[in-house]
Amino acid sequence: MTTTLDTDVRPEDRFISAFEVNHGQALNGTNASIAQQREDAIERFAQLGIPTNDLEAWKYTNIAKTIDRPYTLPLAPEGPSLDPSDVAPFTIDEMDAHRVVLVNGRVDASLSDIGDLPSGVVLSSLAQAGEEHPSLVEEHYGQYADFENEALTALNTAFVQDGAFVYVPSGTVVEKPIFFLHVTAGPESLFLQPRHLFVVEDGAIAKIVETQHSLTDAQTFTNTVSEAFVGERANLKHYLVQDEGPHASQVHTRAGQQKDDSVYSTNTITFSGDVVRNNATVEVNGSFCESNLYGLCIGKGEMHVDNHTQMNHVQPDCNSNELYKHVLNDESTAVFNGKVLVTRGSQRIDAYQQNDTIVLTTDANIYTKPELEIYADDVVCSHGATTGQVDEEGVFYLRSRGLSERRAHILMLQAFTDEVLSEYKIAPLRSYITDKIRRRFGSYFE
Amino acid sequence: MALLEIENLHVGVEDEDIRILNGVDLTLDTGALHAIMGPNGSGKSTLASVLAGREEYEVLEGSIRYDGEDLLELEPEERAEAGVFLAFQYPVELPGVSMTNFLKEAVNSVREARGQEELSSTEFLQQMRERADMLGLDADLTKRSVNEGFSGGEKKRNEIFQLAMLEPRLAILDETDSGLDIDALQSVANGVNKLRDGSRGFLVITHYERILQYIVPDRIHVMMDGQIARSGDKDLAETLEEHGYEWIREEVAAAA
Structure with missing residues (x-):
């Protein structure tokens, strides 16, 4: 069952009436654990x-x-059936991982290859988790993403149906990456609202990789909300690769909560998209934590990519590092807004933020803004932003050693982006990414 | 045939009415090492830049023949492939560009242009170790990004190291000695002397006579106001050290 949104009324009303129409049936068909905030x-x-x-x-x-377009809201679990060959180009086979494929925001078991998980680890759809582990889901679901102040998080929460779920119990190490491969498919202009929940309990260690692709040329919009809980002494690395092509827009809201002595690292790479907005919020609700927010945008065409980060330091003795880089070609636009909040009493915080951009054309645009709100007096916070072109002196140096002008430019751009990839500890993923980057830069200088 | 023949070279800065070189004549044979000395602003480094193919300079008149061919027709990378090497006065830091990867690509592109086989990774690493040893270069430097965080002396040594790896036929050293302490100066000089095997020509541009105590030139040229004002043998360096450059200026003025 799908509901085509009525474009004759204002966009808000389309969603509200779709909610009312479907409330009794399709929406209530989903799990009670995640439906209560609707x-x-x-x-x-x-x-x-x-x-x-x-x-x-x-x-x-x-x-x-972007939202004011004639989208279709899918509200029933049936989706297009895909063959393994459809997703084969995206499976990163060199990466030995617990792989889950989601089609239009829903887990497709036939395309997934979860393999053997350590005892107690749960890797499933969110709806299934709600049925099988209701107390676990209820303990964390909706606790970190803020629907009181974020309209799109509220919209996602109202229509929540399914998404990805990870649970890593206390002290458990998941050696292999947990890999969520998201694809959008089908002829309709879908408005999708997947909802993910990742719970990594005390002392647990996990790496989550998400990649996003599209198999359709239809104009789509994905409004994702993803919540992560990182327990005491736990370590979660979360990689997101956005490559949905020129017809897909999205708002991707990620909310993480950290407890004492934990490490939480996120890395978001945007290769393509129409309008892409990423909200990454980390609430460091513990002491002696480390938080790393890294991002890279390789802009081309008319891509518009907006990264909003928010580091909330609400406990003392933590450090956070933020590094976002952009390489903007054609008429692409990037926005970076990095907010750091240090509350009263959150002493001895080290918070670093850096945003560097290379613009390759005069038509590319970058808007960058740091926002520091600091209410403690014993903290070290720094921010910096640079915008420029490829260093021609460096290019000349490389050429004078025998590299072609093209190779020199590619090498300089790769060197610029490599810093963001230093957190990529999964070697096959890193080479997958660097290959993509190299091919992209190669195409610029043909 | 001379390796390098510069004739009546006039050079200005593109889009500006500034002339830097006003008729330079210089001939260098294979196997020879010439020093170019002269006061600040006399055009020494401009000459080096023009030889390497920097685009901000415009050749207004004259010619440069390298191995009988018109050097000015070649792109910077084509000059490198043809065997021209410039040791930069200010080597560029390239954060994120791995020294090993960059140099391997450079060596192999130059080898390919010369019709030589590409070096395998093993061969390349072995050659790198040998040359680093020869120059007393800390092998750890080759594991880092190009020049990033290198001291001044390390950067200059790294230039000579690249020279040793690329095996050019014409090496131009642009004030490689500037800012070096005596240890670094000696090791740079030792490196150059080891590479002075008769198969290549050297142009050593310097401010000071000191490096010429270690690298003995076949000929010294003094550049003033964009011209070679005087040439002589190695003893000219000592005269310059004692009397400075003013007497040459006076002589030139008197002759005019």
């Missing part, structure tokens, strides 16, 4: 409305315009 969420969405450029946080990204 009513509050749609009400909040109605109050907040879709963000416009008047809001400072959305100043450079016209998401209202």
